Amino acid sequence: MGHLKLPGNKQRTSILSYWTVRYLLIISVGLLVTALLTFWWIQQEAMNNRMQTTALLAQEIADRSVSPDGIVKISPGLQKLVEDRKRFFKVTVEMCVIITGPEGELLFSEPKLTDEEMRHKLNDSLTDARSPEFKAASAAIQGDGEALGQVIVLQSKRSLQHIPQEEITFFSIIIISLIVLSWLTIYLLSVKLAKPVQKVAAAAAQISSGQYNIVLDTNAKEREIHELLISFQEMAGKLQQFEQSRAVMLAGVSHELKTPVTSIKGLVHAVREGVVEGDEAAEFLDIALLEAGRLQHMVADLLDYNALTAGIVAVRHDKLDAVPLLEEIVYQWKLTQNGEVLDPLLHLPGKPLLLRGDPLRIQQIIVNLLNNSLQAAVPGTPLQLTVSLTEAPHGNAVITVTDNGPGITPENCEKVFEAFFRGSDKQSTLRGLGLGLTFSRLLAEAMGGSLALDSRPEPGCTFILTLPHAL
Structure with a gap:
């Protein structure tokens, strides 16, 4: 090389x-x-x-x-x-x-x-x-x-x-032999070390040129060299996956943003050209406003996700009383549904439970989980939502949101928190970027907590929000 x-x-x-x-x-x-x-x-x-x-x-x-x-x-x-x-x-x-x-x-x-x-x-x-x-x-x-x-x-x-x-001759032969053997030893070691380094350098050059399909011989006897080659090959595989995900994400984002733009343009154009008039024109404008709202929501999600991953979103760590906070969040969410769903069941402790976090960000997470449950509701079956608050033994407050929907398939359980991922059922029925759960987990981690999916094989779906307890 x-x-x-x-x-x-x-x-x-x-x-x-x-x-x-x-x-x-x-x-x-x-x-x-x-x-x-x-x-x-x-x-x-x-x-x-x-x-x-x-x-x-x-x-x-x-x-x-x-x-x-x-x-x-x-x-x-x-x-x-x-x-x-x-x-x-x-x-x-x-x-x-x-x-x-x-x-x-x-x-x-x-x-x-x-x-x-x-x-x-x-x-x-x-x-x-x-x-x-x-x-x-x-x-x-x-x-x-x-x-x-x-x-x-x-x-x-x-x-x-x-x-x-x-x-003198014998001693000189020993000295020369030691020099030759020492040089030969370091030469063989250098050759042994140089080969994997050259392979990794060549593979890195391929990656820099956009070729991620790297195959390295990882059968090295030395543990460190073996780990280096394995790690580099895994990194190349991850980069290839990221590149593929980026291409899919870009195509998905472009499609999701293009759809409402095209719809708005067609509706406004029909009204402007007089294709529809009167009440029908007003209906077309209402639909255009609805599509504009969806477009605004998707753009806001994308901007919030980028800002949070870049670390430029400020998250507070206030001392909060979790019981009245959850009651207020569920009450406000219920008002936005115009009485279309049953009241969520609240399981709250009888005594105050203090946690540390940002009330606005906690509301964003809970509302997003409730909206996801609403979207996953089975037609013809009354939606049952349960919000519970408990105190974990390790100094954490645990908030769970449970629904009686169809649940999440096992193959999708590990993917629900990936950016721009949406299940096959949602891809056909709902329009969105698939950033809600990803953004919610990032917010939970920014407050020192976590957001996870309960993997127990039960009907419905349960998300577990863990936040630090305020001492």
């Missing part, structure tokens, strides 16, 4: 290149610094260990250089002992053994030294601690409790700090 170039934006690198290159640099520098410090530590430890061994050798030579009579005696096998120790330490000329008498005179040296060369070596190793050439280990030759002389073993610093080539 190519890189997207935007004006003013620099070229972006891929995850694979970005992480592998940086990780390679970091691991290489880190391991090289670690290797240098390790080599330095090994050299120091090797030098200390070899100096301890050299001191033991000096003591061994001192013990062998004393005769049973308590005098200094150079053993004939001393030179062979020194040669054996040189082979053991894997050195040749770097080791020098010097035996001096009580006055500091030269008694033995290996290799052979003159007295002047001996003093020069001893001065360099014993008096100059920063000498880059030799380090000395000494042991006194004791006989009958007195010092008979001294054994001095000199070794060059180079031989003391020497690390065999085999060890």
